[in-house]
Amino acid sequence: MPVYNLKINGKPHTVEADQDTPLLWVLRDHLDMVGTKFGCGIGQCGACTVHVDGSATRSCLLQVGNVEDMEITTIEGISEDASHPVQLAWKEIDVPQCGYCQAGQIMSATAFLEQNANPSRSEIRDAMSGNICRCASYNRIEKAVELAASKKLS
Ligand code: FES
Numbered sequence: 301m302p303v304y305n306l307k308i309n310g311k312p313h314t315v316e317a318d319q320d321t322p323l324l325w326v327l328r329d330h331l332d333m334v335g336t337k338f339g340c341g342i343g344q345c346g347a348c349t350v351h352v353d354g355s356a357t358r359s360c361l362l363q364v365g366n367v368e369d370m371e372i373t374t375i376e377g378i379s380e381d382a383s384h385p386v387q388l389a390w391k392e393i394d395v396p397q398c399g400y401c402q403a404g405q406i407m408s409a410t411a412f413l414e415q416n417a418n419p420s421r422s423e424i425r426d427a428m429s430g431n432i433c434r435c436a437s438y439n440r441i442e443k444a445v446e447l448a449a450s451k452k453l454s
């Protein structure tokens with residue numbers, strides 16, 4: 301089986317896997333990084349969102365053979381102690397209900413705020429529209445992204 305050298309959360313990892321293994325399963329099953337969730341497996345829900353070279357990306361659609369030498373960041377890597385402004389805002393607004401979608405939501409929000417530091421409510425809604433929440437925490441998500449933007453600006 302081929303061996304791949306991956307850079308995840310700033311650290312090197314070596315994994316042995318079929319070339320077409322989705323990055324999602326490499327993270328969860330090979331590396332025990334289970335913060336990234338499986339929802340649909342077909343790019344429709346956003347539960348599996350990670351950053352690849354800084355962009356929010358569906359890890360269920362990425363094959364491990366295509367991500368060598370890229371900078372991969374998972375929910376485990378955005379801060380050591382949940383002190384990222386987006387995580388602080390999430391706590392302050394008390395966003396999660398069941399929590400299942402939330403890692404993906406936070407990864408989308410963090411990548412979005414890197415590109416747009418002071419977004420309007422409608423820009424937030426557009427940016428987050430690809431992340432599904434079965435508990436319908438959308439209003440709180442939008443408020444938390446707004447609050448995170450203000451924390452980053454202050
Ligand atoms: S599990 Fe990847 S988008 Fe749903």
Ligand code: FES
Nearest residue numbers: 398399433434435
């Ligand atoms: S908090 Fe339950 S799916 Fe989003």
